[in-house]
Amino acid sequence: AQKITQTQPGMFVQEKEAVTLDCTYDTSDPSYGLFWYKQPSSGEMIFLIYQGSYDQQNATEGRYSLNFQKARKSANLVISASQLGDSAMYFCAMREGISGDMRFGAGTRLTVKP
Amino acid sequence: EAQVTQNPRYLITVTGKKLTVTCSQNMNHEYMSWYRQDPGLGLRQIYYSMNVEVTDKGDVPEGYKVSRKEKRNFPLILESPSPNQTSLYFCASSPHMIQGFNEQYFGPGTRLTVT
Numbered sequence: 001a002q003k004i005t006q007t008q009p010g011m012f013v014q015e016k017e018a019v020t021l022d023c024t025y026d027t028s029d030p031s032y033g034l035f036w037y038k039q040p041s042s043g044e045m046i047f048l049i050y051q052g053s054y055d056q057q058n059a060t061e062g063r064y065s066l067n068f069q070k071a072r073k074s075a076n077l078v079i080s081a082s083q084l085g086d087s088a089m090y091f092c093a094m095r096e097g098i099s100g101d102m103r104f105g106a107g108t109r110l111t112v113k114p
Numbered sequence: 115e116a117q118v119t120q121n122p123r124y125l126i127t128v129t130g131k132k133l134t135v136t137c138s139q140n141m142n143h144e145y146m147s148w149y150r151q152d153p154g155l156g157l158r159q160i161y162y163s164m165n166v167e168v169t170d171k172g173d174v175p176e177g178y179k180v181s182r183k184e185k186r187n188f189p190l191i192l193e194s195p196s197p198n199q200t201s202l203y204f205c206a207s208s209p210h211m212i213q214g215f216n217e218q219y220f221g222p223g224t225r226l227t228v229t
Contacts, residue, residue, distance in 0.1 A: 006156075033215060045204060045220035052215060091156055100145060100164050101172060102218070104157040 003027065004094055006105035013082045014113050020067070021077040021108045023092030032096045034075040036066065039089040039107075048090075051075055082112045116141045118221035120205050126227045127195055135190045135224050137205030145208040146188040147172070147218070148180065150201040157204065163188055164210075195228040202226075 005024045013019035025034065036048040051059045051066045059066040067076040079086055092105040118139045127133055139146065147162035149172075159172030163182040177199055179191040188207075192199060205221040 004156075009154075035218075043202070043223050045206075047217045050215045050217070093157075100147065100162040100170060102147065102149075102159050102162075103173070104149075104159075106154055106156040 003103040004092055004105035006092055006108050008108045009106070010109045010111070012111050012113060013079075015084060016081055018078060018080045019082055019110065021079070021090050021092075021110065023075045023077065023105060025073050025075060025092075025094050027073075027094065027096050029096040031098075032094055034066070034068070035093040035095070036064070036075075036077045037091045037093065037104075038086075039091065040085075041088070045091075049077070079110075084112050084114060086110060087112045116219070118205055118207050118219050120203075120221040120224050122224060123222060124225050126229065128229055129196055130194050133192050133195060133226075135192075135203060135205075135226070137188045137190065137221060138186050139188075139207040139219070140186065141207065141209070141219065142185065143207035143219070144185070144210045145216070145218075146182065147206045147208075148178070148188070148190050149204045149206065150174065150199075151204060151223075152201050160190065160203075195226075197228050200226060200228050 003026050032053045034051045038046045049061045049064045051068045058068050063080045065078045089107045091107045121136045144165045148160040149157040151157045158174045161180040163169045203224045206218040208216045208218045
């Protein structure tokens with residue numbers, strides 16, 4: 001069964017506007033971590049933000065914030081004030097418990113329009 | 115410079131010819147992992163290693179082998195490559211994988227084509 005689902009294959013956003021990339025997950029483990037990575041066209045994987053299942057507050061890192069809704073099992077990435085350099089593939093990922101098993105979603109390709 | 119290196123970066127080979135993709139990290143990380151990336155499928159984990167001499171299967175281990183004889187190296191071995199193993203491969207490492215936050219550091223990727 002798919003553990004991480006990203007339902008938006010592609011998204012467009014106007015420069016300087018905010019955008020939300022969706023991610024839902026499936027786990028029965030009460031302890032887990034959620035990650036977002038960015039992959040620009042150059043191909044490298046860049047870590048953006050992390051949310052632990054026991055964290056009380058939503059994670060934020062600069063212009064990135066994670067809208068964590070535990071009951072809904074969603075971990076959406078919000079990018080504020082989009083920039084042209086934000087155009088990339090974005091992947092949501094999850095690790096359960098203390099396992100080394102990491103699951104990634106299929107990704108969302110974000111295009112920022114000038 | 116702290117980094118994960120992979121070699122080769124690009125490889126074109128033929129079906130059945132054994133190959134090894136090397137991965138090395140200089141950060142003394144305990145955890146290392148291999149992923150393959152295919153369009154529409156995201157990254158899928160092939161194998162991971164929690165520490166030296168400890169390896170476990172990920173989501174798609176068939177057709178691959180790994181070894182972890184020393185902390186810094188985690189080679190990926192394709193004994194008899196087939197065209198369906200054509201993909202972009204990433205190696206990653208992390209200080210450890212106990213409960214809590216541990217960012218994975220990714221290598222630059224190896225693009226493999228099997229004809």
